[in-house]
Amino acid sequence: MFSRSAVVFVPSCTQVRGMATLKDIRIRLKSVTNIQKITKSMKMVSAAKFARAERELKPARSYGHGAQAFFERSEIEQDLSQPNHLLIACTSDRGLCGAVHTNIVKAVRSVMNEQQAGIDTKIVAIGDKARSMLQRQYADNMLLHFNDFGKKPPVFTDASKIAEAITETGFKFDVGTLYFNIFKSVVSYNTTSMPIYSLDSVNKAEKLSLYDSLDEDVLTSYNEFALASLIYFALKECATSEQSSRMTAMDGASKNAGEMIDKLTLTFNRTRQAVITKELIEIVSGAAALN
Numbered sequence: 001m002f003s004r005s006a007v008v009f010v011p012s013c014t015q016v017r018g019m020a021t022l023k024d025i026r027i028r029l030k031s032v033t034n035i036q037k038i039t040k041s042m043k044m045v046s047a048a049k050f051a052r053a054e055r056e057l058k059p060a061r062s063y064g065h066g067a068q069a070f071f072e073r074s075e076i077e078q079d080l081s082q083p084n085h086l087l088i089a090c091t092s093d094r095g096l097c098g099a100v101h102t103n104i105v106k107a108v109r110s111v112m113n114e115q116q117a118g119i120d121t122k123i124v125a126i127g128d129k130a131r132s133m134l135q136r137q138y139a140d141n142m143l144l145h146f147n148d149f150g151k152k153p154p155v156f157t158d159a160s161k162i163a164e165a166i167t168e169t170g171f172k173f174d175v176g177t178l179y180f181n182i183f184k185s186v187v188s189y190n191t192t193s194m195p196i197y198s199l200d201s202v203n204k205a206e207k208l209s210l211y212d213s214l215d216e217d218v219l220t221s222y223n224e225f226a227l228a229s230l231i232y233f234a235l236k237e238c239a240t241s242e243q244s245s246r247m248t249a250m251d252g253a254s255k256n257a258g259e260m261i262d263k264l265t266l267t268f269n270r271t272r273q274a275v276i277t278k279e280l281i282e283i284v285s286g287a288a289a290l291n
Contacts, residue, residue: 064233082174092150159232
């Protein structure tokens with residue numbers, strides 16, 4: 001009878017599964033180092049933009065506070081049971097700034113999910129971030145969207161164009177709300193909402209008679225100017241909050257990349273030392289075998 005013996009093939013060079021080679025660690029280390037350079041550069045750019053945005057925020061707040069003071073003293077009220085509602089989401093086109101844009105979108109979504117039957121709600125998205133996150137779910141409710149925001153500091157001309165475009169759509173809203181982030185400090189901001197009043201709501205104000213010489217043309221012109229002022233105020237607040245949040249986010253990303261670089265460097269040195277030790281053992285063992 002023929003005897004059958006099992007032949008086991010043993011490869012000359014094996015690699016343990018899960019153990020990274022020196023080349024893999026070197027590639028990963030270089031990649032993380034490049035990412036850290038990018039995040040540090042973005043932090044420096046955001047810091048410069050934040051300084052300018054914070055400097056321009058103080059005079060811009062007078063536009064919003066002035067319009068709000070007129071509406072508050074006139075005691076204008078909105079009837080939430082009216083069918084036409086308008087929501088304005090103020091974001092920008094750029095990300096990598098934490099939850100600045102996500103919080104605004106969440107606020108708009110909560111209102112849309114809680115709206116009652118018979119209410120026609122339209123959305124105006126300022127910035128590609130609001131448009132991209134809201135268009136999939138509420139495509140039929142999108143009235144307008146604007147882009148090219150966030151690359152340059154907002155000016156009153158931008159707010160005027162947005163207000164003019166909203167007015168020219170022909171959508172007569174009864175209840176309007178503007179959602180934006182209000183700047184508090186370098187590390188904090190609050191997502192808030194602000195009412196936007198229609199011309200009919202202003203005309204129905206009980207204490208509007210406190211202001212003299214307010215005919216229909218004056219009220220129409222002022223209401224359009226107030227809409228542009230409030231949007232400009234919101235754009236400035238959002239721009240400052242965005243730059244401060246991006247500066248904080250890039251600082252945290254740079255620190256995390258530094259920790260990863262330290263760990264990868266330690267792993268790389270240990271792996272290299274193990275390879276060198278293994279080669280020395282093989283050399284010594286070969287020399288001993290010859291003797």
